[in-house]
Amino acid sequence: MNQTPLAIGQTAILSRDGLQALIDGLIERRYRVIGPTVRDGAIVYDDIAGVQDLPAGWTDRQAPGSYRLERRDDQALFGYAVGPQSWKRFLHPPLELLFTAHLGQAGMTIEGGEGSEEGSGEAPQAPERFAFVGVRACELHAIAIQDRVFQEGAYVDQGYASRRAGTFIVALNCGTAGGTCFCASMQTGPKADAGFDLALTELHPWPEESGTPDAAGGDFLVEVGSEAGAALLGQVPHGPPSDAQLAAARAIVARTAGQMGRTMHTDGIKALLQDNPGHPRWAEVADRCLSCGNCTMVCPTCFCTTVEDHSDLAGASAQRVRRWDSCFTLDFSYIHGGSVRHTTQARYRQWLTHKLANWIDQFGTSGCVGCGRCITWCPVGIDITEEIDALRGAAEPAQRSSDGDPHGGT
Template identity: 50%
Template structure:
């Protein structure tokens, strides 16, 4: 009909109440719904009992070694960049019991956490990180392991990013700001004179089935175009960028570069970068006993390649210096990860920059390597030199 806006058959619109209803619907289906909320002066991930717990009106200011909450001038719930926690903590818990045994020989296997998870507000960088973890932790995705079941049962509500933070560089890593494949539903948040709403796309049949239970309307083509434009525009507003070179080859050739000692002089080898990284997966095990010696347990917990004894073998540690440990971390993350898993281990979320106590910036360190390696400098830069 003349004068009526054209509609987009593959997209819908939820209002703010519709988002709350989406969370209610997922909980009614038996999911443990996890999403962003405000706690301890940060936006963290926690189980949501209702949409009222979302960080309405909160944003963040980020930079090397800097993270601060700030009040927004609107009620956006996804108007913030990555916080200190990633979704990894639910898929690959930081600490979990493997078994326990009593002196009489009674062996007890812990009851696995079988709750299906629904993640709400997953950014493009973190969606890519979940895909990386799936490849690393589930070489056989159809196995009956607790981890494989956890991934199979996962329901993802992604959030296309329209406001990148000061340390974000997902665009240069090809992981954002638009969420790639792997989501069940994807939201683009918009607030303007027409109200607070979310343009929704279904990525799976499961996503479409859940959306059908939530009050929504068909999106107008103009709404979809405006939402997509907001996301594509965000790609040009990243706070950082990784150099446009073959990082795999660069890190291989830069092993002896005159830069590692300098960065090691600033690095505290605290391991913060590996703890906040959404793809670091290394673990170790420890055995503990009670004071009587009657009961023992084995626990698995996250480990870090920055720990002095991480590379311990018979005869001592392989990497004894901070220089060698930082080089190992960066070389694996950006280089040899390709050899093991077929992709980069970095998704451009910027958490390692945010939460480094001394503000070491992985994109700056990569750029320094480019300048030190003549073969990787841009042609015009080489000519000037």
């Protein structure tokens, strides 16, 4: 192993000890390192200190309205799809303090939160510097979509921009497709193509019958995506990849692309949704939908919020906070006189049409990255790929296995 600096686009081989050294290097640079870990029966994103915190030997089996963890037959660190959380919760937190107002003898004083703007007279709080480890390709695209929403328009969300500016991203090329994944349909994965500092492909032994080239168990092919990534990797023991390891990495990604649990037919989808507000399918799906908002909470791109003011009983201080909201709540579209969308049918139609059609008009891209979370975490198993098939008038949705997992959860 050596520590020779690499240029952007170059690759190297990293051992598990090297991955630990990389995490140590991030901690030494005072990043708050966030990665996947097992907690409460799911793989979630939380603080990690090293390789020992990663979900070694675990995979997930996902289907509409169903998620469970299972043991793998190896000790792969990233042998799962995606869990209930997305990186959105760190860059666009569920609850954010905008400012606190204090009333004293000298008058009113304002203490700013992360949403404070320069020149406002408020004192903004310094944001944490995050390092995300194990960011999938679909999630990189989701972060890029939220970048457009929050910081590339006429009005910049200062809190988001400050958190995003200091983020270091270690991406992960997928070696496992979930039963509800359809990133290949959305052209957002399974290989990370941009938006990362370093990108890993886990090279672990595959079953002999798979025909996939064998690779040294526990090693990672790492690609440099930025100058910051090159600088960090240059301080971590690494070595040159062999032709067999490069071939194995390509085969792993190709295998995953061929194992998507779902397919989204996107041809003409914008017109399909915008031109069919009276389609009978909206009423049919509304009969099942609970308007619970789970799909918007787990979605890595949904950004709807509400603002609330709270004061203490003495009237000496008050806080303005912003929290996640959902277009499925009755109050979300409330204006003087009532809610604009008072039926579940109207709210579901609004969500799906905005996500897959109107979003293109607003931001130049679909609001869906094919992660499949909205399907897995819907209590009644509503499948948006099936809904699109139904709106097209397809006689039968695409054939799927009985448990929704086309590859047996490996």
